[in-house]
Amino acid sequence: MDKILLMLQLQNQLNDATNGDEWTKGITKNHKTINWRRCIYMECAEMVDSFSWKHWKSIDKEPDWDNHQIEVVDVWHFIMSLAIENYSQNLRGGVEDLGINISQLPSFATIDIKSDSFSSQDEVIDKIENIMRLVLSKKELKLEELISDFFDLVVMSGLDLETLYRLYVGKNILNQFRQDNGYKDGSYIKVWNGEEDNVVMKRIWEENSDIKPDHLYKELTKSYLALT
Template sequence: MQQQLETMLAMQDRMNTRVHPEWRAQNFAWYRATWIECAELLEHYGYKWWKRQEPCMEQVRLEVVDIWHFGLSMLLQGDDDHAALAARLAAALESRAPATEDLRLATEALAAEALTARRFSVTAFRDLMLTAGLTIDDLYSTYVGKNVLNFFRQDHGYQDGSYRKLWAGREDNEHLHEVLGSLDRGAADFPERLYAALGERYGAGE
């Protein structure tokens, strides 16, 4: 777990630097992005008692990984020692019974920390991760996939607005999920293969 966490921290640091070279000095509102992602997660899971809703767990788990991006960023904001930070994260993420088995309540607990304390609670995130059915290995492989997609977005005009999020009528996250299922996530060149596969689909969707 330690190595996986160090890898994710390094990748997040690179992604943030890609968006803004001096990102630590910008004091971006990571906490706000966190609670908004929590709301998006609940949209995919369902909360409307007045209509029929079926949870889309694939999208729920992708939202959990999106939340992790912002959580890592908030933690990296004040600590650039990846090894030491990874050790602390590993201790907090050790598998144990979550405080609740209700995914809605787990999501709200994490959002509440972001809203009231403007911090990222690793233990609340752990509970959400487990309640959503994700292991640390799942988190790692999906995080790497989403990180590659984020770089792909930046390389194809995400900041200037020219990027197309819909490819052949479907969101890029849906394409990502399909591609992840077709590749060997343990391969040394997994990120490069994923980037190339996304490029093929993006081009075909024009």
């Protein structure tokens, strides 16, 4: 419960900082329409590209599980944002209420068990496409089913609550770092010496198991300053 609540709080804070205090109404501080459903299915499409699904190209290529796991975390950002927006707009409660309800879902127990094994490529892609179907539907959002399917995906992707939390916090800090270094105006450099910043962040996090979020930010700053 604690890790779920902390991730929801961090996501809420990030959205407040980047989109303005009234982002749950579906509009940013710059009057740009927010569509979390579209964010989710577009990220899901990128996730599928972690696999050699094309029957005409690179048919023997192994799945890129490291990239896939980063994409899983990216989708989690948007699912949490959609859930917070849904609770706000439907007067279901705040972040704390959402955290309690998520922790009571039967599927939550499955991610609270250590896991590092992967399901087959076809099974994972089927689950991703089911998530896409849920957010593409024009009917009322089935939020609990969406979150449950996502937790299934977490387990199928060799992740659990602890690793999801660690990668989420790392990506959250990276997103803050991007915003602070020109991401919105297009001046930010995303590829650092041939590696995406996602990969650099993941390596720093894995090589320093006890690193704190503020220290991770400092390490990203050092790497970026060396690049620029």
